[in-house]
Amino acid sequence: MQGSKIDVRTKLAIVLCLSSAGVFLQHVYILIALMVLTIILALAFKADLRKAMRSTKRLWYILIAIVILQSIFIRSDDAIFAIKGFEILTVTGLIKGAEFFLRVSIVIFSATIVATSNYRQIIQGLVQLKVPYDIAFMVSIAIRFLPLLKDEISQTLVAIQLRGLDLKKIKISQRLKVYYYIFTPVVAGVLKKAHELSMAMETRAYRAYQERTSYLILKIKAIDYLIIIAALLITTALFIMFYVFKFPGRLI
C-alpha cells in the first residue's frame, strides 16, 4: 500500500476506527488483535514507528509505571502474589494493566498513520471534511509547533543545569521548583511565538475575505472509498460481536 497515495481522510477514518475500537472494546484478546492490526497498517503506510517510539520515550516510562501501579492496586480474589494476606499482584490487576497499555499503544501507533501525510494535506483533509478552517489551522499549528516546543523545553533544561544545578543531586521538593523555573521561559516563548505568528498571519491577509480558495484540492479515489467502507464494516462488526453476541467471553 502506498501510504503517500492514500487520501488523508481515509487515514483519518482508519485512525478513528482503530482508536474507537481500542477505547470501547475492553477485552485483552481484542486489544492484542487491534494492536497487531495497527502495527501492520502503520508499516503498510510506511509510518516511522521507531521515530514515534523515540519521540514518546518518556510517555512510555510513565505508561509502564501506571501499568505497574494499576496491576498492584486493583483488588480481587485471584492473587498471584500476596504477603501475609495482603494481595500485591492479582490476575485481574495484570489483565487491566495490559488492557490499559494496549489501549494507549493503539492510539499512539494509529496516530502515526496520519503523520505520513504532511501538515498541509491534514488541514486540507479536515477542511474538505467541513471542519471550519480556523479549527483545522489550529490543529495544523499544534502539529507544527509541538516538536519546536519539545526542543525549547530540552534547551531550557540544559540552560538551567548549566547554571551549575545538578538535578540528580537536589531533593525532589527542590526539583519541583526547578521544573517551575523551566516552564517560565517556555510559556513566555510560546506566548511570544503566538503573538509573532498572529502578526505574520495578518500581514499575509488571513481572514481578509469570507471565502478561501486553495491550490491543493484533495481528490478521493475508489481505493479510498473501499478502505473507508472496509474499516467501518470491520469496526461495526467488532462492536456487534462484542456488545451483542458477547464474544469473546469475559476472561475474569
Place this chain on the structure above:
Amino acid sequence: MSFISIKGVSYSYDKGREVFSGLDLEIARSGMTAIMGPNGSGKTTLTKLILGILRPDSGRIFLDGDDIGDMSLGQIGCLLGYLFQNPELQIFANSVFEDLSFVLKLKGLTDDVIGQRIDSILSRFNLDEYRDSSPFNLSFGEKQRLAIAGILVNEPSYLILDEPTTGLDFKRKDELGQVLKELMDEGKGITVITHDREFVDDFDAEIVLLSKEGRICRDQK
C-alpha cells in the same frame, strides 16, 4: 596550560553528516579565544560538545584536566558559563532578582551572601533599577546583560559566549566589550563564537577559524 582540551574528537549528526573528524584543539585558561567560520562550519556544535550538551562519537574533551564524559551538566556549569544565542532561553523567573537568586538559594547559600552577590552584579551590569521588574519586559541588550549576570553570579572559571554581539548597537557592543575586558582582567578566560571580527580584534584574541568541513584552518593571534 590549556583549560579546554579537545583530543581527537569526531562527531556526526544523526542524518550522517560528519561535522568533525579527529579534531584537536587546546584553549587557553586566560585571555580570549574567538571561534570563527562560515555558517554550518560547526562553531555552535563545537561549543555544545565542550559543554557536554552533545557527546562526541569518538575522542575526549577535558575541562581543567577532567574528562567531561564523567561530568554532569551541572558540574560542567559550575566550571563553564555559557551564553546562548537567544538570551531569553536563560531567563527563568518573573523578576530580575529572583532570576539571579534562585540557583544560589537551591544551592543552599544564605540570604545575606545572596543579597551581597546580587547587589554587586546588578550594579556591574547597570541593572539596579530593574531589580524587581519582569525580565521579559527588558530590551534585548538588557536581557543579554541579565543572562551574563545570571552566569557570573555562579562564579564560573570560564565563559563561552555564542554570538554575543548579534542584535547589539554600537553603544551596547562597547559596554559588552568593557565588561568582558574587566572579566579578563580578573583572570577569567572567554571563548566567543562570532562573525564579528572587528569586535574580537579589540581583545588581541586567539582566532580559531573553522572551515566548512569542520577543520581548523588557522589558529593564531
